[in-house]
Amino acid sequence: MNNIVEQIQKSYQAERIRVSYCVFDIGTYLKDLAEKGLIWVLKDxxxxxDPEKILIEHYLNEYRANQIYDNLEEFLNIQSPKNLSAAISRKPSQSTTPSKEKQTKKRQHLEVRDVKQFIGYKKAKELEKKIIELCQNFPSYEVDHIVNQIERSACSIKDSIEMGEQIYVGEKFNQYSIAIGSAKETTAWLQMSLGQKYITQVQFDELDNLTTQVVRILTKNLSNIKEKEGKGMDLPNPFTPNVKNFGAYNNALLLVEKIYEITRKPEFWKEKNLVKKMRKRATSSVANIAEGHQLYIPKKFRFFNDSMKALDGLDSSLETSLIKGIVPEKELKEIDDLRISIRNVLSTKMANISDGKGASI
Structure with a gap:
């Protein structure tokens, strides 16, 4: 028994290395282990x-009834360590005799339409065009930052909708989830641009309304697919919360305001690299929180975790400014308290999701 547990743990470590420790990619492997009843061996x-621990706890709670704690050898019908590794790593699609349920899932498919006639695609294309036109009036020093990021996220909406036009139900959900996340990220960049007065309130309202329309169209589309073609499939809830109602997101926007305000002071005029890092890390925390508001839990973990990493990077930059004597410690305390509060909220939300208390976030 101990030998089997050890080999499962080794196989997991090997998989982590293979996917370069990406939380999103390892989530599929963890879920597969949970369904097989083996995820409990990774708990300690x-x-x-920390994100992996939370994911393990989440899937352990979700598939607690599946877990096999005794007679693993008999259950897995293992004769050698080589066979054990194969059994652990085997994906559902590699099974030599697929179950009746899996065969049914394979038959569920969609009709492929002309995506350019789809109203969601048209709206996304219109949004991208308007944003590119708008960004021509942004300050030159934001070209490598906000301009590139907002144009990238807007383009991702349209691209993901186009890639989602295929026969596979699951992949359509995946691509639309990416599109929804990119739409929310686009809104975040628009809000940050509004905060810096790069755009007017009227311009923001027009583009924010357009992103909201895209999300609603995609959500309705997925809801209809789940009800009709997706019956019996393990598909996520297509409805996502409004990121503007999330306290950590609004505090992160406030953090960006304070970082821009402090880095405009004369003391920072000769510190272009430091200014760039501080602004990039602060805005990245907002963008990742927004993009995390999509369909799949592993993706939420990935983006929330990336937001926390950005906040940690910001802390390092703040320390540098303190060491250089650019800003006194007292002036940085308010910013640091805000940064820590955002990080604590994200950590709590991730923990709540793993306990099944906040899966809608």
Whole structure:
């Protein structure tokens, strides 16, 4: 038994290395282990990150009834360590005799339409065009930052909708989830641009309304697919919360305001690299929180975790400014308190999701 547990743990470590420790990619592997009843062996394993621990706890709670704690050898019908590794790593699609349920899932498919006639695609294309036109009036020093990011996120909406026009139900959900996340990220960049007065309130309202329309169209589309073609499939809830109602998001916007305000002071005029880092890390925390408001839990973890990493990077930059004597400690305390409060909220939300208390976030 101990030998089997050890080999499962080793196989997981090997998979982590293979996917370069990406929380989103490893989530599929963890879910597969949970469905097989083996995820419990990873619960107290060392050398894994906090997001992984939360994901393991989440899937352990979700598939607690599946877990096999005794007679693993008999259940897995293992004769050698080689066979054990194969059994652990085997994906559902590699099974030599697919279950009746899996065969049914394979038959569920969609009709492929001309995506350019789809109203969601048209709206996304219109949004991208308007944003590119708008960004021509942004300050030159934002071209490598806000301009590139907002144009990228707007383009991603349209591209993901186009890639979602295929026969596979699951992949359509995946691509539309990416599009929804990109739409929310686009709104975040628009809000930050409004805060810096790069755009007017009227311009923001027009483009924000357009992103909202795209999200609603995609959500309605997925809801209809789940009800009709997706019956019996393990598909996520297509409805996502409004990121503007999330306290950590609004505080992160406030953090960006304060970072821009402080880095405009004369003391920072000769510190272009430091200014760039501070602004990039602050805005990245907002963008990742927004993009995390999509369909799949592993993606939420990935973006929330990326937001926390950006906040940690910001802390390092703030320390540098303190060491250089650019800003006194007292002036940075308010910013640091705000940064810590955002990070604490994200950590709590991730923990709540793993306990099944906040899956809608």
């Amino acid at each position: 394993q060392k050398n894994i990150s």
